[in-house]
Amino acid sequence: MTEPINSNQNEGKPNIDAKKISRRDLLRLAGVGGAGLLLGAAGVGGLFQTQERSAAKPASKAVKADKDQIVSFYGKHQAGITTPAQDFILFAAFDLTASTLDEVRKLFQAWTSAAASMTNGEMLGKTNDNLNLPPSDTGEAEGLLPSRTTITFGVGSSFFDARYGLAGKRPAALADMPAFGGDELRDEWSGGDIGVQVNANDMQIAFHAIRNLARIARGKAVLRWTQEGFQRTSGADPANATPRNLMGFRDGTGNPDVNDDGEMNKVVWAAAADGTPWMDKGSYMVVRRIRMRIEVWDRSTLGDQESTFGRHRDSGAPLGGAHEFDKLDLEKKDEKGKPLLPMNSHVRLAHGDGTVKILRRSYSYSSGMDHKTGQLDAGLLFICFNRDSRKQFIPMQTKLGQSDLMNEYVVHTGSAMFACFPGVREGGYIGETLF
Numbered sequence: 001m002t003e004p005i006n007s008n009q010n011e012g013k014p015n016i017d018a019k020k021i022s023r024r025d026l027l028r029l030a031g032v033g034g035a036g037l038l039l040g041a042a043g044v045g046g047l048f049q050t051q052e053r054s055a056a057k058p059a060s061k062a063v064k065a066d067k068d069q070i071v072s073f074y075g076k077h078q079a080g081i082t083t084p085a086q087d088f089i090l091f092a093a094f095d096l097t098a099s100t101l102d103e104v105r106k107l108f109q110a111w112t113s114a115a116a117s118m119t120n121g122e123m124l125g126k127t128n129d130n131l132n133l134p135p136s137d138t139g140e141a142e143g144l145l146p147s148r149t150t151i152t153f154g155v156g157s158s159f160f161d162a163r164y165g166l167a168g169k170r171p172a173a174l175a176d177m178p179a180f181g182g183d184e185l186r187d188e189w190s191g192g193d194i195g196v197q198v199n200a201n202d203m204q205i206a207f208h209a210i211r212n213l214a215r216i217a218r219g220k221a222v223l224r225w226t227q228e229g230f231q232r233t234s235g236a237d238p239a240n241a242t243p244r245n246l247m248g249f250r251d252g253t254g255n256p257d258v259n260d261d262g263e264m265n266k267v268v269w270a271a272a273a274d275g276t277p278w279m280d281k282g283s284y285m286v287v288r289r290i291r292m293r294i295e296v297w298d299r300s301t302l303g304d305q306e307s308t309f310g311r312h313r314d315s316g317a318p319l320g321g322a323h324e325f326d327k328l329d330l331e332k333k334d335e336k337g338k339p340l341l342p343m344n345s346h347v348r349l350a351h352g353d354g355t356v357k358i359l360r361r362s363y364s365y366s367s368g369m370d371h372k373t374g375q376l377d378a379g380l381l382f383i384c385f386n387r388d389s390r391k392q393f394i395p396m397q398t399k400l401g402q403s404d405l406m407n408e409y410v411v412h413t414g415s416a417m418f419a420c421f422p423g424v425r426e427g428g429y430i431g432e433t434l435f
Contacts (some may be wrong), residue, residue, distance in 0.1 A: 075424075085243075090229075108435070119146060152197040154419055173276070192224045246379065286417050289381060293409045344403045
């Protein structure tokens with residue numbers, strides 16, 4: 001038990017209880033009597049460490065979550081790719097500042113431990129109840145359910161430059177994207193050594209994840225850019241229908257079936273046979289920040305809007321169809337002999353001959369008002385996963401950039417591609433197959 005600092009030798013000096021003294025008061029009192037208080041070898045830090053834990057509030061306990069609230073961080077593939085889309089996203093790109101490959105490895109090991117804890121709804125670290133140390137968790141998710149949080153990691157082409165001796169391990173499929181029609185890319189929303197996609201059914205939890213990953217990365221990596229996104233929440237749409245984008249149309253109708261393993265192996269998952277063994281069971285993620293010219297779109301007729309998409313706004317059905325998931329009829333014509341599905345409509349160009357597919361996992365975004373134009377800065381945070389972007393996303397976007405009717409209403413302001421690692425086993429760490 002710490003005794004109050006009050007004795008015959010200190011007669012005439014303040015009676016001070018070491019349990020109640022603040023650091024500021026202690027430093028002020030260090031000058032009392034000219035010679036100051038003699039604290040011995042322990043010093044200021046030693047005195048504060050003698051405080052009893054009972055003087056503080058008891059540590060909060062984690063909320064017990066139902067299994068359906070948790071998506072495990074561990075597995076054959078990373079979560080957040082074929083996982084049913086959650087309500088919110090916070091995407092972050094990081095640039096590395098680490099000096100050595102060993103530092104980068106240690107960063108991914110620390111991130112793995114943190115990600116596994118956060119997706120389970122657990123607090124990070126062991127100093128959240130120590131009054132003398134900074135908390136090891138920032139605290140804004142304390143007491144909240146895990147909310148099906150997933151954290152997905154990937155590395156960009158710049159990760160494989162000369163800094164860490166990994167140039168020879170860069171996958172050929174992690175290609176630099178060409179300039180596409182409609183591009184007005186800006187550095188503040190493009191590129192990055194590392195990409196991290198956090199999804200959750202609660203935005204505060206998603207923010208907590210990125211904030212703590214950035215905190216853990218201090219000295220090894222810094223944030224390059226971030227973008228929040230949303231869709232209708234599961235509570236607002238009990239039917240769990242295909243979400244609508246900010247143009248009012250359903251987004252993701254043409255996705256392949258994520259429950260079909262054969263289709264996923266063909267469309268999404270990389271394989272060792274592709275030429276990069278460390279990417280086996282990983283995938284390539286494309287991120288595009290697409291600003292919509294909302295004000296122009298809102299003045300367009302419903303007929304023009306449906307011709308642009310190639311779908312009916314109400315049902316989501318392709319023009320000439322009755323239901324959302326009706327197959328596209330590329331040959332059907334109207335009474336004047338014109339294709340019912342316009343040749344330059346978005347859905348027709350994206351579909352092509354039906355052999356090239358991607359898995360879309362996009363979210364709407366709103367970043368307030370563009371003060372230069374007085375218009376909304378809002379649109380689509382387009383995210384897709386594919387096995388090889390050279391054969392899937394790039395040729396698809398090249399075609400869209402050339403003649404898509406949608407180009408009148410959108411501009412692409414951000415772009416990045418990341419090689420998303422395969423899943424991680426318990427006891428291992430994300431990126432282990434590369435390092």
